[in-house]
Amino acid sequence: MTVPARPGGGTATDTGGPPADLAARLTGFVRALRTHGLRIGPAETVDAAAVLEVLGLADRAQVRAGLAAALLRSEGQRGVFDAAFDLFFPLGIGDPEAVRRAAGPVEPDPATLDPAVLDPTAPDPTAPDPAALREDLRARLAAALAADDRAAQARLAGEAVAAFGRYGTAGGSGRPGGDGWSAYQTLGRLAPETLLARVLAVLRAGTDGRGGPGPDLADQLLPDEIRRRIQGFRAMVATEARRRAAELRGTEHVAERAVAPSVDRIDFLAAGRDQLAELRRTVHPLARKLATRLAARRRRAARGHIDLRRTLRRSLSTGGVPLRPAHRLRRPARPELVLLCDVSGSVAGFSDFTLLLVQAMRDQFSRIRVFAFVNRTAEVTDLLTRGGSDPAGLARRILTEAGVTGHHGNSDYGSALGGFADRHLDAVGPRTSVLILGDARNNHRDPGLPALHRIAARARRVYWLNPEQPGLWGTGDSAAPAYARVVEMHCCRNARRLGEFIARILPV
Numbered sequence: 001m002t003v004p005a006r007p008g009g010g011t012a013t014d015t016g017g018p019p020a021d022l023a024a025r026l027t028g029f030v031r032a033l034r035t036h037g038l039r040i041g042p043a044e045t046v047d048a049a050a051v052l053e054v055l056g057l058a059d060r061a062q063v064r065a066g067l068a069a070a071l072l073r074s075e076g077q078r079g080v081f082d083a084a085f086d087l088f089f090p091l092g093i094g095d096p097e098a099v100r101r102a103a104g105p106v107e108p109d110p111a112t113l114d115p116a117v118l119d120p121t122a123p124d125p126t127a128p129d130p131a132a133l134r135e136d137l138r139a140r141l142a143a144a145l146a147a148d149d150r151a152a153q154a155r156l157a158g159e160a161v162a163a164f165g166r167y168g169t170a171g172g173s174g175r176p177g178g179d180g181w182s183a184y185q186t187l188g189r190l191a192p193e194t195l196l197a198r199v200l201a202v203l204r205a206g207t208d209g210r211g212g213p214g215p216d217l218a219d220q221l222l223p224d225e226i227r228r229r230i231q232g233f234r235a236m237v238a239t240e241a242r243r244r245a246a247e248l249r250g251t252e253h254v255a256e257r258a259v260a261p262s263v264d265r266i267d268f269l270a271a272g273r274d275q276l277a278e279l280r281r282t283v284h285p286l287a288r289k290l291a292t293r294l295a296a297r298r299r300r301a302a303r304g305h306i307d308l309r310r311t312l313r314r315s316l317s318t319g320g321v322p323l324r325p326a327h328r329l330r331r332p333a334r335p336e337l338v339l340l341c342d343v344s345g346s347v348a349g350f351s352d353f354t355l356l357l358v359q360a361m362r363d364q365f366s367r368i369r370v371f372a373f374v375n376r377t378a379e380v381t382d383l384l385t386r387g388g389s390d391p392a393g394l395a396r397r398i399l400t401e402a403g404v405t406g407h408h409g410n411s412d413y414g415s416a417l418g419g420f421a422d423r424h425l426d427a428v429g430p431r432t433s434v435l436i437l438g439d440a441r442n443n444h445r446d447p448g449l450p451a452l453h454r455i456a457a458r459a460r461r462v463y464w465l466n467p468e469q470p471g472l473w474g475t476g477d478s479a480a481p482a483y484a485r486v487v488e489m490h491c492c493r494n495a496r497r498l499g500e501f502i503a504r505i506l507p508v
Helices: 022-035 042-055 060-071 075-088 096-102 130-147 150-164 183-190 192-204 215-220 223-249 251-258 273-281 283-301 308-318 348-360 381-389 391-401 413-423 449-458 480-484 495-505
Strands: 336-342 367-373 377-379 432-437 461-466 488-491
Touching: 022 042, 022 060, 022 075, 042 060, 060 075, 075 223, 130 150, 130 183, 130 192, 130 223, 150 183, 150 223, 183 223, 192 223, 273 283, 273 348, 283 348, 283 495, 336 348, 336 413, 348 367, 348 381, 348 391, 348 432, 348 495, 367 381, 367 413, 377 413, 381 391, 413 449, 432 449, 449 461, 449 480, 461 480, 461 495, 480 488
Parallel strands: 336 367, 336 432, 432 461, 461 488
Antiparallel strands: 367 377
């Protein structure tokens, strides 16, 4: 199976720009997706090549949809896919003339210029006035937003980045990282968020760019819809800046550093509100995936080890030849689980997600009890059971209803562990696995190691899940090294690592 060459032929350039050969472009695209954790094998890559062979490059939207169908396994991977796609398959890829227009004006050859023009102190009579250019772009953008003309918005995004996004020399300084294109700088100069009133005025005047509806529609159109369009334009500017940076530094280099990770690879401690909401939506799909994986492990391990005595007894009927091996039957018991969770602000997102994941997998355990703390420990098993209908408010309800804070609102692991060991140690038994969730930052207080020793002595296993990277353990007020000498401490910075760990501790 072959991949069609790009119109006009050509191969990868030596300037670090996007590869001209379509096969190299596709394999680079797949490598970039793998770098961000998407599991794409040779079969999916061959399917993607077949998609390009059938669709060509004439319709970029169809190419995007076709490659997504061939390469993606879940909707949560779409954000990474789209950002990388815009780098490797930019607007106008199938039209060399469109590519030339998107790249902006060509720099003239200095050898053909009049020496007076080369004087850096001489004004350029052909250069547009920056204020006039900005106002012209803003006027055309307002019309494009009013008409919801995405093609025009994409062209304006390219013009805006070319006009306002350049920093350094953008092409020949020789200083690593000293030149490039900035979406932040472009949007700061253009200020599209201030165009809301102007877009409404365009609509009221009935000049939406398509001779379209006038005052009636303007009165009905919600400002939120215009803000959504403006946000879409901001994303176009970011995409255009990344594309131009890719031409300077190499597409794969930019894809590795500038494309946001998939939701399951976002650090819990760095996740914003929208990302945490997206994480909560992945809880049940992740739980189903883990349960399916566990069921497969159990099927493979169900027969257990060979029972030598029974195998030899069976071989008596075949003259001592063990034709029918006998196996010891395995009857793994479901473990009990106790969670001890720091729900203070610094790690609330991590604890919240872990609680929801364990709740979704409760069928894999014979019993689950959950205890939360900031500086006081309280059982919240009932709150977790009743919190399935509103996962976003789980941490808030624990903080307000469970009484997990004392006279101050800072984490105190020593007091929390001591309170658990004094009042709730009966929840831990020889079949109990204990998970402690928190960053072990104790605000320079007593870490309470004797209480942790008591818990570890009574439990089957104790695991400490820390959302901080190991390089930060022991820095500042972190007591992680002291706790790690008593129990196993594991780094669980994102949903993927957490899912892998949960699957590892479940019985087979």
